[in-house]
Amino acid sequence: MVTKILLLVTVFGALILHAQVDPWEGMWQGYDGEWLHVSRQLVALAEAIPADKFAWRPAPGVRSTSEVFMHAAGANFGLLSITGVKMPADWKSPDMEKTVTAKAEVINWLKRSLDAVKSAHASIKPADLQRKVKVNKVDATVDGMYLRIIVHANEHMGQLVAYARMNGIVPPWSEGGAK
Numbered sequence: 007m008v009t010k011i012l013l014l015v016t017v018f019g020a021l022i023l024h025a026q027v028d029p030w031e032g033m034w035q036g037y038d039g040e041w042l043h044v045s046r047q048l049v050a051l052a053e054a055i056p057a058d059k060f061a062w063r064p065a066p067g068v069r070s071t072s073e074v075f076m077h078a079a080g081a082n083f084g085l086l087s088i089t090g091v092k093m094p095a096d097w098k099s100p101d102m103e104k105t106v107t108a109k110a111e112v113i114n115w116l117k118r119s120l121d122a123v124k125s126a127h128a129s130i131k132p133a134d135l136q137r138k139v140k141v142n143k144v145d146a147t148v149d150g151m152y153l154r155i156i157v158h159a160n161e162h163m164g165q166l167v168a169y170a171r172m173n174g175i176v177p178p179w180s181e182g183g184a185k
Contacts, residue, residue, distance in 0.1 A: 037127065037152060037156065038124070038127065038128065040156060041120075041123060041124055041127065041156055041159075042124075044156065044159045044160050044163055045120040045124065045159075047163055047177070047179060048075075048078065048116060048120065048159065048162075048163055048166070049113065049116065049117060049120070050177070050178045050179060051163070051166055051167065051170060051177055051178070052075055052109075052112065052113050052116055052166075053113065053178075054170070054175060054177070054178050055071060055109075055169075055170055055173075055175055056175075057108075057109040059071055059173050059175070060072040060075075060107060060108075060109050060112060061107065062169070062173060064169065064172060069103075070107075071166070071169050072106070072107045072108075072109075072112050073103050073104060073107075074162055074165055074166055074169065075112045075113075075115075075116050075162075075166070076102060076103040076104075076106050076112055076115060076116075077103050077162065078116065078119070078158070078159055078162045079112075079115040079116045079118070079119035080097070080100065080102060080103055080119075081155070081158050081159075082119035082120065082122065082123050082155060082158075082159070083097055083119050083122060085141075085151055085154055085155045085158070086122060086123055086126055086151070086155065088139050088140075088141050088146075088151050089126065089130075089139060089148045089151050089152070090139075090148075091122065091126045094118065094122075102115075120159075123152075123155055127152055130148070134148055135147065135148050135149035135152070136148070136149060139151060
């Protein structure tokens, strides 16, 4: 009987450990792996920040927490549209960064934008990555646009980590993070 209990505890413990997100998952695995990494971090941080902190801003005239998340979502869709992917029909205006402020709605838009980039990149043919596009009257490639998308997402991840820490929130993936 004791052996069976120990076996069950061991199996359930292994399942729990397996279910935890590896904070390094995706890193060093090329574009798709890096996109998975920053996507998981953005969502985890958005979910960890209390709803009442989504209106917080470090100073007057600086983007609030919700505005940064919505800016990142809008940029994902906007930069992706340069590659030929259509903007979502319900992305009504560039002002959504300022008008969508509720935590659940912000997270929904964030997830949709992250998934849109992931799906578009997964379905693109390698030869299409070198296709020429114009962005702000400058010649670029589709591959360059995907690079810009991932760099931009990581830029705002850093900003949001600073916002979180200024509010006493430890990013969930940090060692010794909030319990």
